[in-house]
Amino acid sequence: MxxxxxxxxxxxxxxxxxxxxxxxxxxxxxxxxxxxxxxxxxxxxxxxxxxxxxxxxxxxxxxxxxxxxxxxxxxxxxxxxxxxxxxxxxxxxxxxxxxxxxxxxxxxxxxxxxxxxxxxxxxxxxxxxxxxxxxxxxxxxxxxxxxxxxxxxxxxxxxxxxxxxxxxxxxxxxxxxxxxxxxRRENRPAGAASLACAAASLTVCGAENMVIPAMVLVLAVLLGGRKRLCA
Amino acid sequence: MRLTPMETLGIILAVAAGTQLTRWLPFLLFPESREPPRAVTDLGRLLPAAMMGLLVVYCMKDVAWTAPPHGAPEVLAVSAVVLLHRWRGNVLLSIAGGTALYMLLVQAVFV
Structure with missing residues (x-):
């Protein structure tokens, strides 16, 4: 107990x-x-x-x-x-x-x-x-x-x-x-980037196919910018 | 059209299996016994904020911007959620207010 x-x-x-x-x-x-x-x-x-x-x-x-x-x-x-x-x-x-x-x-x-x-x-x-x-x-x-x-x-x-x-x-x-x-200020670059990535994916790939390309884009941006974003 | 009970059960199990796969995969790929690479740890820090942005856009994906009412109910209701949340900062109030406005808009205004 x-x-x-x-x-x-x-x-x-x-x-x-x-x-x-x-x-x-x-x-x-x-x-x-x-x-x-x-x-x-x-x-x-x-x-x-x-x-x-x-x-x-x-x-x-x-x-x-x-x-x-x-x-x-x-x-x-x-x-x-x-x-x-x-x-x-x-x-x-x-x-x-x-x-x-x-x-x-x-x-x-x-x-x-x-x-x-x-x-x-x-x-x-x-x-x-x-x-x-x-x-x-x-x-x-x-x-x-x-x-x-x-x-x-x-x-x-x-x-x-x-x-x-x-x-x-x-x-x-x-x-x-x-x-x-x-x-939280330190979250803003990642939040803004994901909005942009998802919107781009929706525009280019359409509603049915947006999820995977959006995730790949977000992943690429975060991996690319992680050193600066996680400093 | 309605599926038979066995078919319905089949769909439920298929949805469950697909969903569970997505939940378990990272934990299977990076088991507790090993330290995940630095890139994965950094991603873990950045992903919470990023995923919220993706979820917001995902919810907007079926809006028909080029046809009337050009996404007006969505734009107005999301604006209401943002303003309510800026004003009172009450999660429940923001969600309830935005949803009530949206229901009003799609049921009575932009029909």
Whole structure:
């Protein structure tokens, strides 16, 4: 029981940090559950997708895969491409997630945009167990998403309100997180460069194919400028 | 069109497998037992900010700039998020306000 206090301190630090994600995820999970419901997939299916795949924006894309001809290969490849940014999150977290034992697998399984943003920009307080802090952030975010989906699927049976535009919450979330990163002056060159790289990739390669070229461009710019940017 | 239950399960597992591959790959490539190269450590420092920029543009990718309303709902709603966040600095308020404005714009104004 002597570990209880650092662990409780970890939860106490993690929960407030995840409140924005709770709002975003409950709202988006709700939208996802409702959208799935409108396509004929009830709460069991939408919750199963959220719990097993935990794919965030990819799950919205996957709705089109669930309403077209059965093509699991395309679903797999599309998931890899759309979620390729996770690879960069992993690279950024190699150091923080070092030496955490068995829970490392849970942290990696539940790694998403929002958890990455939180654990990469916030440090747990010294009295908190670092490992448990990461675990609390990861599991809370995961739980919000799954709970939001379930609620959306269940409410989708009762409510028939116009959800058009609700998924803008995802965009708003990233705009806000971008602004949060922007607050730190040393992050600005990398942030501005990535906006430019992504915009160029979108213009040249089009909406369907922008992700991979944008990531390659960002990688090239960061590798090229890392000596100056990390000074 | 709706898939059969087995097909639906197949899509769920395919999406899960693809997504998990992207999560595990860096940790498999650079195992704990070895110190990652300096370039990888530097990337780890720079990537958090860079990825936020990429995610913002990614969310805008399906906007039709050349056809009416020329991305007006997106531009207005993102501006609202930025202004709200500059003004109050409240993450929840910025997200909720921007999303509410966007829903209003696409449902009632630019229909």
């Amino acid at each position: 002597k570990n209880l206090t650092p662990r409780r301190a970890a939860l106490r630090a993690a929960f407030p940090a995840t409140i924005p994600v709770m709002t975003g995820f409950l709202c988006l999970g709700l939208a996802y559950g409702v959208l799935m419901q409108s396509k004929g997939y009830g709460p069991l299916w939408s919750t199963l997708m959220s719990a097993v795949a935990f794919g965030g924006s990819m799950q919205f894309v996957a709705i089109t895969l669930l309403t077209a001809a059965f093509d699991p290969i395309q679903a797999f490849l599309l998931s890899v491409m759309i979620n390729a940014r996770h690879m960069f999150y992993g690279l950024a977290l190699l150091d923080k997630y070092r030496g955490l034992g068995k829970i490392r697998a849970v942290l990696i399984y539940t790694l998403c945009d929002e958890t990455f943003s939180l654990v990469s920009s916030l440090e747990p307080p010294p009295e908190a167990d670092r490992k448990w802090y990461y675990l609390c952030v990861s599991l809370l975010d995961y739980a919000y998403w799954v709970a939001g989906t379930a609620a959306g699927g269940l409410l989708g049976n009762l409510l028939t309100f116009n959800t058009k535009g609700m998924d803008f919450a995802l965009t708003a979330l990233f705009v806000v997180l971008f602004l949060e990163q922007w607050k």
